[in-house]
Amino acid sequence: MIARKTTRVRDQASGSGEPVAPQHVRADLARIASWIEPGSRVLDLGCADGALLAYLHKTKQVTGVGVELDDKQVIAAVRRGVCVIQQNLEDGLALFDDQQFDTVVLSRTLQSMHNTEHILREMARVARYGIVSFPNFGYWPHGWSILRGRMPVTGEMPFQWFDTPNIHLCTLSDFEDLALALQLRITHLATFNGKKEVKLLPGWRSTLAVYRFESPRLSEEA
Template identity: 70%
Template sequence: MTEFNVRRDFERIGSWVDRGSRVLDLGCGDGSLLGYLRDTRQIRGVGVEISDERVIACVERGVDVIQQNLDDGLAMFGDRQFDTVVLSQTLQAVHQTEHVLREMVRVGRTGVVSFPNFGYWPHGWSILKGRMPVTGQMPYAWYNTPNIHLCTLKDFEDLCRKLDLQILERVTFSPTHEVKWLAGWRATLALYRFASATNSAGGLREPQ
């Protein structure tokens, strides 16, 4: 993941977050996103992270963090306790994908998910050559990757329909810019904002 994509990812998430709102960041890493939202949007944020090292980094950054495995669920949080729940580039590494997505819209009014797009065309070219793809967005070899549930944009959108989640917005990026057309082939990173279809937080904006 390039520095550019990190910045654009954070900027777009920030544009979807109201000032002073409550944000839960799942798999928050070193707390960079929550720190950014705190400084730019004055949010009240909490992170969930399993890694000892990253939890320490969050504390050093002044970010509130709970150490827990996401696959164990979010039972410690009440319904609609947060305005936005973020899962930034972690979806592909969780085991209980459907459960985590359902829990996101239970504890939050809206969810935000970003993930590497397995449909990016060089990935297919690599497979045709007999190799699993290794790229800037997916830098691991097949034997040491934490990514267990890779998907394309259409795969994720199909899952949202299955789970009765309403996609509100979609943004896609290449390593250097935002992708506006043929995103399923040209984008390396996808970013979605969604809500429960039975309790939508805004009008549907169909993905382009």
Template identity: 70%
Template sequence: MSATARPPEGAASLPRGGGRAATGGSSTIASVRPDLARIASWIAPQSRVLDLGCGDGSLLAYLAEQHEVSGVGVEIDDQRVITCVQRGVNVIQQNLEAGLALFDDCQFDTVVLSQTLQAMHHTEHILREMVRVGREGIVSFPNFGYWKHGFSILGGRMPVNGNLPYQWYDTPNIHLCTLQDFERLAASLGLRVLERATFFEEREIDFLPQWRSTLAVYRFAAPGC
């Protein structure tokens, strides 16, 4: 299926019967990244979840098996879509830049965009769409305010590390930001930040996160939600 193909009829419908994915084995929270584990902790059991840029479906497979969520993923990469299908994850192959017009207002309880926001051309639009189709949104992104990034730039080089693994000339990351940058954008869009978690590599941290964290995760909602 090509990236521009139309999703099959009814693909956006939520699965019935609790949305349990046929994962072929028991999933544990240890099987997903620490940031995904934090995201999972913010999602209510038996709720409706849309995972944008869902990758191989790890998060949705875990949520379906352990929390009985009804989940749908959106992914553009052919191989990742195949992996999602093999895991029993409901997935639509589509470019997120095309928007979320496929989905109705308030169709989901939570919409997740994990480590993809920095690669979006239309950042404001996707955030608005997340709270249109869902009651809450969750995003994660590399923190460009991490102190070593500043030293790398002072040394004359763009930073390259685990969360920013690309060279400047081939990176998909076009809108890098700091924690304060995101919070100001959220406020300008009228989004209420409900919770924040910050990570240094594989470990969640609280002290001086704006300088010490390499990854940030935010949970937010539209006004009145």
């Protein structure tokens, strides 16, 4: 394997220990939860129905805030007892102060953002750590579909080319290059194919990548 400019870091045991994934929590969300410290302040961007924040509040007593645009999802999150701000993420995170949170999460949303660099910079501004997950365009069946002259349609990318919300697809290496350019230090990586975590050849075999990175502001403070 050719060495990358950014060292790919597999998931490590954090201070919160190994994740416990009850049936009602997706495997990737359980992994995200394992990287978040108990009692910390969490911002969940594109929080959907608030499942992650509700889980974190119950299991780790975090103070959480979600941002969501869809009316039905906002209502569902509120019913779970989650504090939600209804806002379009494309408008930025100006309502939040610098380093207001310990961790900010952007789950399965990065690929649909118009200004990818801006949202990552904003995540690094408002929190000490950021967690992002996105479909892995490097998954090998995607390449096979393209060789056959078709855009890929898979579980993580179920849309047709004409109705997909996914406008910025990338591979693991693509994201790592961008993180390096933005001075985001990657601390953890977990990759999944459905409910199973992928350890071997993740760039080819995984459908979903989850990264944890450190804000450059932490290095400046050190």
